[in-house]
Structure formats: C-alpha cells, structure tokens
Amino acid sequence: AQSVTQLGSHVSVSEGALVLLRCNYSSSVPPYLFWYVQYPNQGLQLLLKYTSAATLVKGINGFEAEFKKSETSFHLTKPSAHMSDAAEYFCAVSKASYDKVIFGPGTSLSVIP
Amino acid sequence: EAGVVQSPRYKIIEKKQPVAFWCNPISGHNTLYWYLQNLGQGPELLIRYENEEAVDDSQLPKDRFSAERLKGVDSTLKIQPAELGDSAVYLCASSHDRDTGELFFGEGSRLTVL
Numbered sequence: 001a002q003s004v005t006q007l008g009s010h011v012s013v014s015e016g017a018l019v020l021l022r023c024n025y026s027s028s029v030p031p032y033l034f035w036y037v038q039y040p041n042q043g044l045q046l047l048l049k050y051t052s053a054a055t056l057v058k059g060i061n062g063f064e065a066e067f068k069k070s071e072t073s074f075h076l077t078k079p080s081a082h083m084s085d086a087a088e089y090f091c092a093v094s095k096a097s098y099d100k101v102i103f104g105p106g107t108s109l110s111v112i113p
Numbered sequence: 114e115a116g117v118v119q120s121p122r123y124k125i126i127e128k129k130q131p132v133a134f135w136c137n138p139i140s141g142h143n144t145l146y147w148y149l150q151n152l153g154q155g156p157e158l159l160i161r162y163e164n165e166e167a168v169d170d171s172q173l174p175k176d177r178f179s180a181e182r183l184k185g186v187d188s189t190l191k192i193q194p195a196e197l198g199d200s201a202v203y204l205c206a207s208s209h210d211r212d213t214g215e216l217f218f219g220e221g222s223r224l225t226v227l
Contacts, residue, residue, distance in 0.1 A: 009153070032214050043117070043204060043218030044156070051214070081196050090155050098144075100169055101216060103155035 002027045002093050004104035019078040021107045023065075023091030026072065034064055034092040034101065037061040044090060050074060057058045061085070087110045115139070117219035119205050126227045131193035134222045138186070138207030145182060146216065147190050148204040156204055162188065192224075200226045 009020040032051050036044040047061025055067040059092060063083075064093040066077045074091060118137040126132050137143050141162050148156035157176065161169040164185035173180065177196070182188040192199055202223045207214040 004155075005146075034203070034214070041220070042144075043206075043220045044216070045218065046215050049215060092122070092155075098214070100146075100158050100161055101214065103148075105155045106153070 002031070002095060002102050004091050004102060005091050006089075006091055006104040006107050008107055009105065010108045010110070012112060013081045014112045015083055016080050019063075019076070019081045019085065019109065021076040021089050021091075021109065023074055023076065023104060024073045025074060025091070025093045027095065028094055030069075032094040033065075033067060034094070035059065035063070035074075035076050036090045036092060036103075038088040038090065040087075040104075047076070047089075060081050064080065081109075081111045083111050083113065085109060115208055117205055117217055119203075119219035119222050121222055122220060123223050125227065126195055127227050128197055131191065131223070132195050132224060133189055133191045134203050134224075136188045136190070136204075136205030138188075138205070139217055140155060140196075141208070142207035142209040142217070143185070144208045145188050146206040146208075147180060148201040148206065150204055150221070151202070159190070159203075162190040195224070195226045197226050200224055 003026045005024045034049045035047040038044045048057045050067045058064045064076045090106045092101050094101045119133040145162040149220045150156045162182045180190045203219040204221045206218045
C-alpha cells in the first residue's frame, strides 16, 4: 500500500529564508508524486508533479522538488520565502496517472516578516 | 474556463439530519473524486468515478454515505443520517489528463454537525 509522510506539521521561516518541506513516500512501484498547496478557505491547487521524467521538478511560484529514489523522498524547496507562501502544503503519491491519489497529512508553512 | 464548482460552501445541521453536497466538474473531465478533509489533515478519498461508474468506493461508509453521478457530469454526495464526527470539509476534484494525474479541486463544502 502506498503512503506519504510529511515531517513537521508546522514550519516557520523568516521572509527571504530558504523553505524546505519534507516528504517521504512508500510505493511498490515507481510513483507519481505531487505537491499541492491550499490557501485558507480554498481548494487545493497543484504546485508541481514528478512523473518519471527529470528528477528535479520546477513548479509555480518559484518552488521546486527533487525526486530521490534511494531516499524515497520528494522534498519541496524554495530559495527565498515570501509572505504570500504562507499556506498548507500537501505531498501526494499515485501508482499511475489514472490511479487514486493519496495525500500526506500536510505541513502548515508560516512566514515571519 | 470555469473551475470545479461545489455547493453549498457551508452547511450547519443537527445530528441525525440528512445533508447533500453537489459538485460540477470542469467541462470534459471524465474522472471525478470526492475527498474528506478533517481539520489539520490531508484529504482522504471517499469515492472515485470514471464517467458514471464508481471505480473506487472502498473508503465510502456505505451505511450512511451515498453518491451518484448519473450522467457522468455533475455529482451528489449524501449523508443520512449525519453524525457529529462527520463535521469536516468535503472536497470535490476532477481530472482529464490521464498522462499526468493532476487533480483540480473545488473550494469545498464545510459541514458542521451540532
């Protein structure tokens, strides 16, 4: 069975500092991996996705993530945090493009001015 | 292009009452999902439709929850009777691009059961 763990339910960074949100997955097959962001009182929207092409994936708003098979990780990073990045971030995994998507518990990101 | 539309956005009911949520996916999206999101947690899949067929409803509590997608377009999720523990956000999502698996979410329906 697939699963996703996100280390740290809450992360605080200063404006301009590096953002690092951790995600580890378990999957019996090469996975599809996603990061979604959820702003308050809104639905989730896709930040970026890994679908077995390049291991370093670039997404919207300056975010990127690197797929590391040996570590079963897909950590999300952004070089410089902006106040508008404050939101809930969810890592997700799927066995295939047409299979169900399983979400992690989420990490709440706060950005301190 | 209109996004995924859900209604109502908020619903407050007393326990044992019925409630229904409606979802209209993005035009042309053949796959529709209902997810449950409890406070501070990630979304959990309730049911997934391919057109009008429910292809994965293993996590749907069938004693009180039901869903339908009669014409393969919009969908309704019903709870009858509602329990206190059903208080949560019910998210609808749709997808079409089978090569990427990207989900498009609505804003959700927040249910409070008193």
